[in-house]
Amino acid sequence: MAVFLYIVNNVLSQAVFIIGMVVIIGMIAQKKSWNQILPSTIKTMIGFTMINVGGQTLGTALLPLQQIISKIFNMQAFSADIGAAQAESLADIGTEMALIFAFGFLINLLLARFTRFKYVHLSAHVSFFFAGLIAALLKFNTSLPFIGIIVIGSILLGLYMTGSCAYVAVCMKGVKGGEGFTLAHSSSSGLLAATFLAKTFGNKNQDLEELKIPKEFNFLREMTIALTLVMTVLFLMVCLFATPSWTMENVTGGQDIIVFSMLRGIEFGMWITVIIMGVRMMLSEIIPAFHGIANKIIPNSKPGLDIPLLFPNYPTSVIVGFLCSLIAGLMGMLLLGAMNYPIVVFPALIPTFFTGAATAIFGNAHGGRRGAIIGSVANGFILIFGQALLLPMVGSYAPIMRILSETDYAVYGPILGWILQLFGGA
Known part of the structure; x- marks a missing residue:
């Protein structure tokens, strides 16, 4: 058991290894030679690492905003240290989480092989933390024994991994750059809601990405430039609202707020550039390699990949989605x-960026500008109110949920928690 848990926690939980194994298996199935397999695998893993590290660091760069905005609204500030939150959160459920993750992935593979739902969930970092949510809900809301938690949790995770990829695949029809794969991400319920709202209330003919701007501002269509400027202005504005003296004393370490804001904006733009480069490198290798799996091992299957793969085609939607979700989240916080409301809830900024961007992309694809705004605003409200409902149910997993609770945590978490309390309460 110790060896198995070591492999799960140190190998299978690292999405880059799973991505690499997919390329190797796919190319072996296509009878490629070793000197073709090796460079393709390395390039895919490097591309994925660029996306993953870029996304994590980009998200971490947002965390000072949490402390500053807490000061503006005179609210309790919660720790934004992801490492400390993860250590605290996994103290009581680490073993259950690892086993649910491993067996849930196996169930996803079996469902892809033997049912009509041909989707392989390859975002291991997503399913790993969702396994933690399921483990926490089962452990803190039922009296199930250890084996019962593992069995039920694995089934729930496997169904979630397969089902979310399946309905997102339907929503992806018409999304630019989404050919050949589906999304395996814990914003799936938000993408479903954004697609429905955009189709109902949007206007597909008014594409946000085709927004007319003066010729001299055409440089803003480049995502790296636009996000750098937007994040610089955003940081500077919140620093001014919190007062420069307080910000310099408590956040910047004495650094001038203008310099601090410019450096944060440049850092943000740099990591977006890394993500875009990684997207191009990874897609050029993994989609052809996966054809071997789709043709030989799991017929007609599709890979489930991560959200940033869509960013290069929707630079304006990424920015609008983040800002709209953030504003909606702050409004929800004030309403609570x-x-x-007995629990202080603050918008989780990393999910707000990524799920806000994703819901705006889907909203724009299906309902134009109006769809992008409606979808991402709805996402912001779902994140904040869902987090408020979820936190009392997850016990020691709460610290990580305050930082990483994306839309599916906010939607499926409370629903599952209520069902468990109703039928299997401790």
Whole structure:
């Protein structure tokens, strides 16, 4: 058991290894030679690492905003240290989480092989933390024994991994750059909601990416430039609202707020550039390699990949989605405060960026500008109110949920928690 848990926690939980194994298996199935397999595998793993590290660091760069905005609204500030939150969160459920993750992935593979739902969930970092949510809900809301938690949790995770990829694949029809794969990401329920709202209330003919701007500002169509400027202005504005003296004393370490804001904006733009380069490198290798799996091992299957693969085709939607989701989340936070909600809830900024961007992309694809705004605003409200409902249910997993709770945590978490409390409460 110790060896198995070591492999799960140190190998299978590293999505880059799973991506690499997919390329190797796919190319072996196509009878490629070793000197073709090796460079393709390395390039895919490097591309994925660029996306993953870029996304994580880009998200971490947002965390100072949490402390500053907490000061503006005179709210309790929660730790934004992901490492410390993860250590605290996994103390009580680490073993259950690892086993649910491993067996849930196996169930996903079996469902892809033997049912009509041909989707292989390859975002291991996503399913790993969702396994933690399921483990926490089962452990803290039922009296199930250890084996029962593992069995039920694995089935739930396998169904989630397969089902979310399946309905997102339907929503992806018409999304530029989404050919050949589906998304395996815990914003799936938000993407479903954004697609429905955009089709109902949007206007597909008014594409946000085709927004007319003066010729001299055409450089803003480049995502790296636009995000660098937007994040610089955003940091500077919140620093001014929190007062420069307080910000310099408590956040910047004495650094001038203008310099601090410019450096944060440049850092943000740099990591977006890394992500875009990684997207191009990874897609050029993994899609052809996966054809071997789709043709020989799991017939007609599709890979489930991560959200940033869509970013290069929707630079404006990424920015609009983040800002709209952030504004909606702050409004939801104030509403909860006005209602004297017993738990202090703050918008989780990393999910707000990634799920906000994703819901705006889907909203724009299916309902143009209006769809992008409606979809991402809805996402912001779902994140904040869902987090408020979820936190009392997850026990020691709460610290990581305050930082990483994306849309599916906010939607499926409370629903599962209520069902468990109703039928299997401790």
